[in-house]
Amino acid sequence: MDAKDIMNVGVIGCGIICKNYLSNMVGIYPWMKVTACSDLIEDAARAMAAQFPGLRPMSNAELLADPSIDLVVNLTIPAAHFDLSMAALKAGKHVYSEKPLALTREQCEILCAEAKSRGLRVGCATDTFMGGGIQTLVKLVREGAIGKVFSINGNMLFHGPEAFHPHAEFYYSPGGGPLFDMGPYYLNTFIAMMGPIRRVCGMAVRGTPTRCFGNGPRIPKEQIGRPIEVHVDTHINGLLEFASGATGILTTSWDVWGTDTPNIEIHGTDGSIVFTDPNSYTGLIKLRRANDENWQELHPMHCTECGRGIGIADMADAILHDRPFRASGEMATHVIDIMQSILESAASGAAVTLRTSCPVPEPLPPWLPLGRLA
Ligand SMILES: NC(=O)c1ccc[n+]([C@@H]2O[C@H](COP(=O)([O-])OP(=O)(O)OC[C@H]3O[C@@H](n4cnc5c(N)ncnc54)[C@H](O)[C@@H]3O)[C@@H](O)[C@H]2O)c1
The missing domain is CATH 3.40.50.720 (NAD(P)-binding Rossmann-like Domain)
Known part of the structure; x- marks a missing residue:
């Protein structure tokens, strides 16, 4: 070359x-x-x-x-x-x-x-939305596998990175917190499937004023148990209204010890889809169409080795x-606008109409080998 x-x-x-x-x-x-x-x-x-x-x-x-x-x-x-x-x-x-x-x-x-x-x-x-799992999800939703989508639910429920990250302070400072840190995985997936968002509402709480380093393999011994001051909300519920008219809920939390809730559920007029963690380049899709008795498991149709x-x-x-x-950068700006607006709504008690939008990323062709994008 x-x-x-x-x-x-x-x-x-x-x-x-x-x-x-x-x-x-x-x-x-x-x-x-x-x-x-x-x-x-x-x-x-x-x-x-x-x-x-x-x-x-x-x-x-x-x-x-x-x-x-x-x-x-x-x-x-x-x-x-x-x-x-x-x-x-x-x-x-x-x-x-x-x-x-x-x-x-x-x-x-x-x-x-x-x-x-x-x-x-x-x-x-x-x-991660360019990985095989989410690209397959995007293809199914955009090609109408569950009809017209009216609701998307995202649940990132967990108990915080201080258990394993040796520099976890930044996660509890502005720019961190579960919404700013993990929200982009979910929101990029939602935008790739459903396009931009026009209005949000939020409610947020802060579980505890301090957190303590855990004993994960990367945490130095002398750091275990050391407190971290929490400067951001740590459990945030966001209501989303897409420009398409669909609705959504995004809950991000570092206050939750256990959950059985799927990471992503999508409901349409002709069926529902359940998807695994969007912080991954692979994933498992469960599809249940109208009148199906059982869920059908679908594996990625796009490259998962990236x-x-x-x-x-x-x-x-x-x-x-x-x-x-x-x-x-336009999609990232829109995502920050969504997250910032959810937090502004949580503070003010009023819904916020977003001032940004963004182009919807072009789906990748299926079955490309690693190292190819077309
Ligand atoms: N750790 C993860 O699992 C993970 C996963 C996905 C995304 N991220 C994101 O990646 C970014 C980095 O995360 P990380 O976990 O690698 O953090 P980290 O603290 O381990 O690494 C950050 C590095 O940046 C360096 N640094 C800070 N300011 C700098 C500057 N002005 N100039 C040059 N170097 C500077 C630090 O010395 C450090 O080595 C964050 O935005 C985080 O949200 C992290």
């Missing part, structure tokens, strides 16, 4: 999720080459680079100044996303960020406007071929 047909990628933020990205990006998509990584902690960048061929550890400043790097992937913590993504755009690089794209809809709009004014692109996780980074590969290919891409 000619150098002009390849996007060079630099990754900033070499923490827990970085290795997962690199394992699913390096050597899989011929048009994308990861060439550099940086972190505030130099050793973290060095250790990450040592595990992948072709990666050079750098400082943030070196990475942003390197003219060979076309696209920056921002895998830092939410509070750092806006400033670093803006710095990357100002350095002339396209940006793909981990979620949330920024802390507020206003910051997201500033990033997207900055990119547009410079002829650059902004993309954002989550990209992982975090398929959205970046799609974005890189889109830049090379001047086409739209799926995990877009």
